[in-house]
Amino acid sequence: LSKADMCNENSSICECNFEYNPYESPENFLLGVFALPLIIFGIITNIFSVLIFTHESMKNSSINWYLTVISLSDSLILIAAFFVLTLPRIAELLHCWSALTLSYVLSPCMYGFMTMAQTISVWMTTGVALHRYTGVCFPFQSISLLRPKNVRMFLSGILFMAFLFNGSRFFEVHIIDNCFRSNINYIIPVIEQTSLRLNPTYRTIFYGWAYTIAMFIIPFSVLIFVNIMVVIAIRKSNRLHHTSGANPMSHKKSESKERQTTIMLVAIVLMFLACNFLAFVVNILENIAPDSDLFKTLVPCNNLLVSKKVNTEIYIVHILGHCECFMQCFDIRNFF
Template sequence: MHSPPYNLTNNIFSSLFDEEQIPSSSIVVNDIVNVDNWESKQFNNNNTTTTTINPSPVCIERYDYYESTEKWLLGVFALPFILCGLLANGMSILIFSNRHMRKQSVNWYLLVLGTSDFVILLGAFSVLTLPRLSEILVWWTGTAISYYVTPVFYALMTMAQTISVWMTVAMSLHRFIGVCFPYQSGRVLTARNVKGIIGGVILTAVLFNIFRFFEVTFEVCWMEPIGVELPVLRMTALRQNELYRKLFYEWAYTLIMFVVPFTVLIAVNSMVIGAIHKSRKIHAKLNVREGNGARKQELAKEISTSIMLVAIVIAFLLCNTLAFAVNLLEKLDFQGLLYIRLVPWSNWLVLCNASINICIYCIFSERYRALLFYYLRCFKRKGGGGDINNQNNIGFNGTSMSFL
């Protein structure tokens, strides 16, 4: 049995089963599929037979080791990114849930984005890194744990990915309205409407991916030549259904996770960048004049906030473009050596995207930095005292900070 080369955009399933290639879906999806495709081929090639061993039936399969580049990239090199990303997103969740940050509705998107990225990284460790690292360490218990939890984490990761993608889109649209239609934004971007959008994205993502829980199962088999029992990932009847695969993976997934969000993000943020350029010209004119201090400060905050959100989108597009390309290669049935080589790197880039937003927040958000340093000081003092809700403790007052 061989565990799949995952594609955080869909490649779990691509290597699991000996069937016509199944389209990709999410970071975890392709790994499951790839594992079973490979397993079935190896099972047939090695003339392995299923044997009944009393008192319970046990299948016998041949364990195949992970490809070297994939194993070291996702099993070792990705590990510090995942651990740092988990800490960074945990800190972002703490900071954006603080009452000072909750005053700005745009931070609600970032709170949900940090939570979804945390789930993606947690699932990536369990499904991608743990089995490869366990193979390197010859710790088969870790491999077994990974395969046991994969059916659940697979579904949770796909939900989190959908939420992450569309929360980025919603955040971009929010900023687009605020920058390009400032006079209408107060009426449109009310707290109630923003909560409705966020709730709608989460609910839609859950419903869109709910059947993922019923796509993967496992069977415990005796693995040769390593001489241990391990779970073997199997596709359920639902996942093998021709109509389901065609409608969901070939059409719905590609459109909802790639084509539509990429198109919207590029179009909307191009207009936001144009608006930022105009705002900079206005800001430059105000700098020449006297007596416009309040207006200049407000405009500077708006520009900084817009640039930060655009930077988040650019990072998202850069890190997910390769995953989009891998998805297209799969749709075109071009799954040769190039495809196999690109899958691990596309996974790694998705993991990077889920880990690096804290850097963008620290660069552009003074309030985020202030809260981050405050929490770090508290943790250094053994989880230390002090009320984070006390503005004097944090070291800023709410009116002098940027939106973020």
């Protein structure tokens, strides 16, 4: 076989990887230079979020249990995204090939953790919307349904199912060799998709059906429905209070709290739908036109949107939901 034929049959051998192929400039800017401060800021704010939601005045609210797990899962998404997406591009720009090698070595594992954390974040967002829907639309039944024990079981179930659902993702990418790249004078690992990831049956069942249904169709449908019902229920409740002549001051305070919580959760859901819609489009294109220019263009934008979504979610929670506790928690006297 000629070298060209040999590389077509087996592109993983070092004879076919004697030169390092750099990333495209737009990707280097979007996922490297631009994404890095977003990731750093997102991780820091998520740490602060965990401190807030586990604060003495906040930890007894089961809603904050969801938000704590969302903050932790979003932190894991950002950490994994740094190693998988940002570090190799920053390393290339700085010609720091040891950092590039580190990112390649960690990528198979980090990719699995990133997808698992995304599943947790999606279903925790869905869970908090269902929790709010139950409390608002079924106030009497919610007393038994939303007991702390039941909420903890529900959260544990989501974590377990997320790990189970994404277990195969840890085996979709692997390192097959370490090859010397003559143009950079350094040995760089060769990463390729495994036979599992390339299997047509696996791609059809997991990406074509299971992933689309579990990560998009069900969460999108549930979130849209329950938030519409919550808004309708609160509007009805407010009109009922006005017509029944309830205590103006107590009603005003209760109404303000309900409105604030509802606006926060609805804003989170709307942001979630907006940011994940592109991921839905990318998932469809990956199944029907993986070689199209549109797919190749949208993938970096979708990856960047992941870190942007995490940061936006933190803004919404703190500005609309817990501004008072945010100020209280960061008073030095509360920690010492």
